[in-house]
Amino acid sequence: MFVGIATRRRTRVLWANPLLFAALWLAYLWTATRSPALRLGTEQAWGVLAGGLDSAAAWRSALTDGSLLRLVTALFLHADWLHLLGNLVFLLIFGPPAERTMGGLRFLLLFLLGGAVANLAAVLAIGPPDNVIIGASGAVSAVIGAYLALFPQARLGVVLPLGLFLQFVRVPASLLIGLWALLQVIFAYSGPRFGAVAWAAHLGGFLFGIVFALFTRAAIARRLRRQRGY
DSSP states (O other), X not given: OEEOOOOOSOOOOOOHHHHHHHXXXXXXXXXXXXXXXXXXXXXXXXXXXXXXXXXXXXXXXXHHHSGGGHHHHGGXXXXXXXXXXXXXHHHHHHHHHHHHHHOHHHHHHHHHHHXXXXXXXXXXXXXXXXXXXXXXXXXXXXXXHXXXXXXXXXXXXXXXXXXXXXXXXXXXHHHHHHXXXXXXXXXXXXXXXXXXXXHHHHHHHHHHHHHXXXXXXXXXXXXXXXXXXX
């Protein structure tokens, strides 16, 4: 498992990560307390339908009736608590350092826009039949991609089980994230045998996060200079 390594730098108060953390939890609790029929209806009403944006007419309709917003609202729906917990763990590891560097507003834009792009990638990759795509995995993947671009030399703590003992070691983040990305590619081309997971959303979000961080790095550098007073 990954373990975050604390820095000795003075940190600023974070707000985007706690806000997203709370919103994801509250949305899940709201849907979890509903009846199965109502919960299914919520997912169909606010989730993204695969195959729903496969033509120019479908795009015009989505823009007109506002259903294009499903690319964002789907991020806050999860199939079960394990689905939610997995996303929250990765958000907790990679989100705070990314937000400290990027700033809250830019990080929030990364999460929401990256998640929408990731869901769109899943819609185009999966195609019909109409399956409902939900979950924040694509948005979290965008955060991971941005983390890699922002901290290419970073190291992550990893707890390795060695017999009866647990050994804590530091491993280059680029290696761990690279292995994770490779698995997403393998799973994306392996079909449904690995479960009903939108692997294309993970890849789409990850690539978007890298591009977003690189594209905004000049603005991020100016922000960091202002914080340091020069």
